[in-house]
Amino acid sequence: xxxxxxxxxxxxxxxxxxxxxxxxxxxxxxxxxxxxxxxxxxxxxxxxxxxxxxxxxxxxxxxxxxxxxxxxxxxxxxxxxxxxxxxxxxxxxxxxxxxxxxxxxxxxxxxxxxxxxxxxxxxxxxxxxxxxxxxxxxxxxxxxxxxxxxxxxxxxxxxxxxxxxxxxxxxxxxxxxxxxxxxxxxxxxxxxxxxxxxxxxxxxxxxxxxxxxxxxxxxxxxxxxxxxxxxxxxxxxxxxxxxxxxxxxxxxxxxxxxxxxxxxxxxxxxxxxxxxxxxxxxxxxxxxxxxxxxxxxxxxxxxxxxxxxxxxxxxxxxx
Amino acid sequence: xxxxxxxxxxxxxxxxxxxxxxxxxxxxxxxxxxxxxxxxxxxxxxxxxxxxxxxxxxxxxxxxxxxxxxxxxxxxxxxxxxxxxxxxxxxxxxxxxxxxxxxxxxxxxxxxxxxxxxxxxxxxxxxxxxxxxxxxxxxxxxxxxxxxxxxxxxxxxxxxxxxxxxxxxxxxxxxxxxxxxxxxxxxxxxxxxxxxxxxxxxxxxxxxxxxxxxxxxxxxxxxxxxxxxxxxxxxxxxxxxxxxxxxxxxxxxxxxxxxxxxxxxxxxxxxxxxxxxxxxxxxxxxxxxxxxxxxxxxxxxxxxxxxxxxxxxxxxxxxxxxxxxxxxxxxxxxxxxxxxxxxxxxxxxxxxxxxxxxxxxxxxxxxxxxxxxxxxxxxxxxxxxxxxxxxxxxxxxxxxxxxxxxxxxxxxxxxxxxxxxxxxxxxxxxxxxxxxxxxxxxxxxxxxxxxxxxxxxxxxxxxxxxxxxxxxxxxxxxxxxxxxxxxxxxxx
Numbered sequence: 001x002x003x004x005x006x007x008x009x010x011x012x013x014x015x016x017x018x019x020x021x022x023x024x025x026x027x028x029x030x031x032x033x034x035x036x037x038x039x040x041x042x043x044x045x046x047x048x049x050x051x052x053x054x055x056x057x058x059x060x061x062x063x064x065x066x067x068x069x070x071x072x073x074x075x076x077x078x079x080x081x082x083x084x085x086x087x088x089x090x091x092x093x094x095x096x097x098x099x100x101x102x103x104x105x106x107x108x109x110x111x112x113x114x115x116x117x118x119x120x121x122x123x124x125x126x127x128x129x130x131x132x133x134x135x136x137x138x139x140x141x142x143x144x145x146x147x148x149x150x151x152x153x154x155x156x157x158x159x160x161x162x163x164x165x166x167x168x169x170x171x172x173x174x175x176x177x178x179x180x181x182x183x184x185x186x187x188x189x190x191x192x193x194x195x196x197x198x199x200x201x202x203x204x205x206x207x208x209x210x211x212x213x214x215x216x217x218x219x220x221x222x223x224x225x226x227x228x229x230x231x232x233x234x235x236x237x238x239x240x241x242x243x244x245x246x247x248x249x250x251x252x253x254x255x256x257x258x259x260x261x262x263x264x265x266x267x268x269x270x271x272x273x274x275x276x277x278x279x280x281x282x283x284x285x286x287x288x289x290x291x292x293x294x295x296x297x298x299x300x301x302x303x304x305x306x307x308x309x310x311x312x313x314x315x316x317x318x319x
Numbered sequence: 320x321x322x323x324x325x326x327x328x329x330x331x332x333x334x335x336x337x338x339x340x341x342x343x344x345x346x347x348x349x350x351x352x353x354x355x356x357x358x359x360x361x362x363x364x365x366x367x368x369x370x371x372x373x374x375x376x377x378x379x380x381x382x383x384x385x386x387x388x389x390x391x392x393x394x395x396x397x398x399x400x401x402x403x404x405x406x407x408x409x410x411x412x413x414x415x416x417x418x419x420x421x422x423x424x425x426x427x428x429x430x431x432x433x434x435x436x437x438x439x440x441x442x443x444x445x446x447x448x449x450x451x452x453x454x455x456x457x458x459x460x461x462x463x464x465x466x467x468x469x470x471x472x473x474x475x476x477x478x479x480x481x482x483x484x485x486x487x488x489x490x491x492x493x494x495x496x497x498x499x500x501x502x503x504x505x506x507x508x509x510x511x512x513x514x515x516x517x518x519x520x521x522x523x524x525x526x527x528x529x530x531x532x533x534x535x536x537x538x539x540x541x542x543x544x545x546x547x548x549x550x551x552x553x554x555x556x557x558x559x560x561x562x563x564x565x566x567x568x569x570x571x572x573x574x575x576x577x578x579x580x581x582x583x584x585x586x587x588x589x590x591x592x593x594x595x596x597x598x599x600x601x602x603x604x605x606x607x608x609x610x611x612x613x614x615x616x617x618x619x620x621x622x623x624x625x626x627x628x629x630x631x632x633x634x635x636x637x638x639x640x641x642x643x644x645x646x647x648x649x650x651x652x653x654x655x656x657x658x659x660x661x662x663x664x665x666x667x668x669x670x671x672x673x674x675x676x677x678x679x680x681x682x683x684x685x686x687x688x689x690x691x692x693x694x695x696x697x698x699x700x701x702x703x704x705x706x707x708x709x710x711x712x713x714x715x716x717x718x719x720x721x722x723x724x725x726x727x728x729x730x731x732x733x734x735x736x737x738x739x740x741x742x743x744x745x746x747x748x749x750x751x752x753x754x755x756x757x758x759x760x761x762x763x764x765x766x767x768x769x770x771x772x773x774x775x776x777x778x779x780x781x782x783x784x785x786x787x788x789x790x791x792x793x794x795x796x797x798x799x800x801x802x803x804x805x806x807x808x809x810x811x
Contacts, residue, residue: 060809062809063460063768063769063771063772063806064460064463064464064768064769064809065464066464066465066466067443146617150614151612151613151614151617152546152612152613152614152626152631153614153626153631168613169613171613173614173617174613174614174615174616174617175787176787176788176789258617259617260553260554260617261554262553262554262616262617262779262783263616263617263783263786263787263789264780264783264784264787264789264790265780266787266789276776279436279439279440280436280772280775280776281772281776282439282772
C-alpha cells in the first residue's frame with residue numbers, strides 16, 4: 001500500500017521554479033485534493049446562497065409577481081429597512097435578547113460549573129439533571145413553557161393565585177412589556193447548560209498546584225478564583241460567549257413558537273422578522289437585505305471567534 | 320359495410336341509450352340544488368335523495384386502469400380537528416389507491432399554517448407537487464403568479480353550477496378558473512347555556528348583535544369570574560381573520576368592499592368608522608372589561624376548545640365540528656373532569672353569528688380548493704394530468720367532498736347535500752343546521768394575491784396593536800389601512 005503525500009508525489013515530476021506561493025501550492029497539491037470536495041460542497045451550499053441573497057437584496061418582489069419577475073430597486077430595500085420604525089423595534093429587541101441571554105446564560109452556567117467542580121455526593125446526578133434543558137427539543141420546550149406561562153391557566157399563575165400573592169395570573173407573554181423578558185428566561189434556561197459544560201471543561205485545565213500554592217501563600221477563595229482560576233478560563237470564556245452570542249442572534253424556535261413575534265412585534269427579533277418578511281409576506285428582497293445586514297454582524301462576531309481560537313493555538317504553541 | 324338484423328339493431332339501440340344515460344350521469348339528470356331556497360328545511364328535504372357512483376363518474380375523467388404517478392400536498396387534519404375526520408382522510412386515500420391501483424400516489428399532509436409557507440418555498444425551487452389542495456385564501460395568489468394551470472369543474476366531470484358561486488369566485492383570477500372547490504364552510508356562534516343561566520342570561524338565546532356579545536361577555540366575567548367570549552387575535556394564524564372578519568363586516572366595515580354584492584377591491588375600508596367600531600368592540604372586551612382570555616394574543620382556536628370544555632369560556636365562534644371535538648376531548652378527561660365536561664357538552668348551544676348594529680349578519684365563506692400546477696414548477700418538470708384529475712375528481716365528488724368535510728365543513732360540490740351521507744350527518748352531527756344556515760351569509764376573502772398577507776398579518780397586527788395599547792384604535796386602524804394601501808400599490 002502506498003500512502004501519498006504532496007511531497008512524495010513530486011518525485012520525478014516537474015515542479016514550479018522558485019520559492020513562491022505557486023510552489024507551496026504545488027508541494028501541497030494532494031492536501032488541496034483532499035479538501036477539494038468539501039470546498040466544492042461549501043461553494044454550492046454556502047457561497048451561492050450568500051451571493052444570491054446579496055443579489056436579491058437589490059430587488060423588490062411584489063406578492064402578485066413570481067420571484068423571477070422581481071423588480072430592480074437598487075438600494076431601496078436597505079433605505080426602507082433603515083427608515084422603518086419596525087426595524088428599530090426589532091433591532092432593539094434583538095440586542096436585548098442577545099446580550100441578556102448571552103450574559104445571563106454565561107453567568108449562570110459558570111456559577112453551576114464552579115459549584116459542580118467541587119467533589120460532593122450526588123454531583124453526577126445533579127450534573128445530568130442540569131444538562132436536561134439543553135438536550136431536550138427546543139420545540140417541545142417552547143410548547144411546555146407556553147403553557148407554563150399561559151396568561152389564564154399557566155402553572156406559575158395558578159400557584160401565585162393559590163398562594164394569594166395575586167388576584168389574577170400574571171401576564172407573561174400577552175403583554176408588550178413582559179413578553180421579551182419572559183422569553184429570555186426560557187432561552188437562558190435552555191442555554192445555561194451549554195455554558196456550564198464549556199466552563200466545566202475549562203476548569204479541568206486550571207493547574208491544581210497553582211491553586212494549592214496560592215492557598216499556601218494565604219490567598220482566600222475569591223483571590224484564588226480571581227487571580228488563578230479566572231485568567232486560565234479567559235479563552236474558553238471568550239469562545240463560550242461568542243458561540244452563545246452567535247446562537248442567540250440566530251434564535252428562532254423559542255420566540256416563533258411561543259409568540260410568533262407578537263404581541264405587536266414586541267418579541268420579534270431579526271430572524272423571526274426575516275422569516276415573516278420572506279415566507280409570510282413574500283418580501284424576499286427586503287428579507288434578503290435584512291439577511292445581508294445580519295450576515296455582516298455575524299461575520300464580525302465570527303472574526304472575533306476565530307481570533308480567540310487562533311490566540312489559544314498560538315498560546316498553546318508558545319507553551 | 321355489413322348488414323344488421325332487426326334484433327341486433329334493437330340491441331344496439333338499447334345499449335347505446337343505456338350508455339348515453341350513464342354518461343349523462345345521475346347528477347345531471349336530477350334537479351340541481353336550488354340556492355335560492357336554501358334553508359335548514361330545504362337541506363333536509365334534499366338529503367338522501369340521490370345516489371352517486373364516484374368510481375364510475377371519475378372513470379369518465381381518467382380511466383380506472385390508468386397508470387401514472389402523482390405528487391399531492393393538502394391541508395390535512397390538525398390538532399383542533401375531531402378523530403372522525405382522521406378516519407375519513409385515511410379512508411379516502413385507501414379508496415383512491417383501490418380505485419386507481421396503477422396510480423402511484425405520494426401524498427403529504429400539512430397544517431393550515433404551514434402549507435402556504437412550504438408551498439411558496441417549494442415553488443421557488445421548482446419543487447412543488449403536481450397537485451395541491453389549498454385553503455380558499457391561497458388560490459388567487461398562486462394563480463396571479465402564474466403557477467397554476469387553468470382548471471374548472473368541467474375538467475373534472477362536474478358543472479360550475481354544482482359549486483357555490485362564492486367558492487368559484489375565490490378560484491377565479493382575471494376571468495380564468497384555476498381550481499375546483501372541495502369543501503366550503505361557514506362557522507356559527509357557540510355558547511354554554513349553563514354559564515348563561517348562572518350569569519343571569521337567557522340560556523337558550525344567543526346574543527343577537529356583536530354589541531350584545533360585548534355586554535354578555537362582561538356580565539359573565541363580572542358574575543362568574545370566567546372569560547365570556549373566546550377572542551382569538553394571534554398573528555400568522557388563520558383562526559384570527561375567520562373570527563374577526565364577521566365582526567368587522569357586521570359593523571359595516573371591511574378591508575375593501577368585499578362584503579358588497581359586486582366587490583371591486585379598490586377602496587380601503589379598514590380605517591372607516593364602521594371598521595373602527597368593530598375594533599372598539601374587541602378593545603372593550605379585552606382591555607376595558609377584561610372579559611375575554613388574556614391569552615387571546617397568543618392563542619389559536621385549538622387553545623380555546625379545552626377552555627370551553629373546562630367551562631372557562633362561555634362563547635366562541637367555530638365550526639360544527641367543535642361539538643365532536645368536545646366529545647373527543649372529553650374522552651381524554653379523568654375523574655371529576657369527565658362529569659364537568661359532560662355538563663358543558665350537554666349545555667352546548669349553536670346559533671347564528673351575531674349581527675351588526677344595522678342587522679347585517681356576515682361570516683367568512685371558508686373552504687379549500689384543488690389546483691393543478693404547471694409542469695415547470697413541479698419537481699421533475701412533469702405533471703401527470705390524468706392522475707391529478709383523477710384525484711381532483713374523487714375529492715370534489717359529491718361523496719368525498721361530503722365525507723372529507725363530514726364534521727368540520729360542508730361539501731364543496733352541492734350535490735354532496737343530496738347524498739345519503741348528508742342525511743346520516745344531519746342526524747348524527749348536532750347543530751349542523753345552524754352552520755348550513757349561515758352559508759348564505761358567507762363572504763369570501765378578497766380574491767387578490769395580497770389576501771394572505773392582509774388576513775394573516777395586517778388584520779391580526781391591527782388587533783394586537785389596539786389590544787396591547789401599542790396604538791390607539793384610530794392609530795391601529797389607520798396603520799393597517801396604510802399597510803394595505805402600500806401593499807396593493809406594490810410598495811416594499
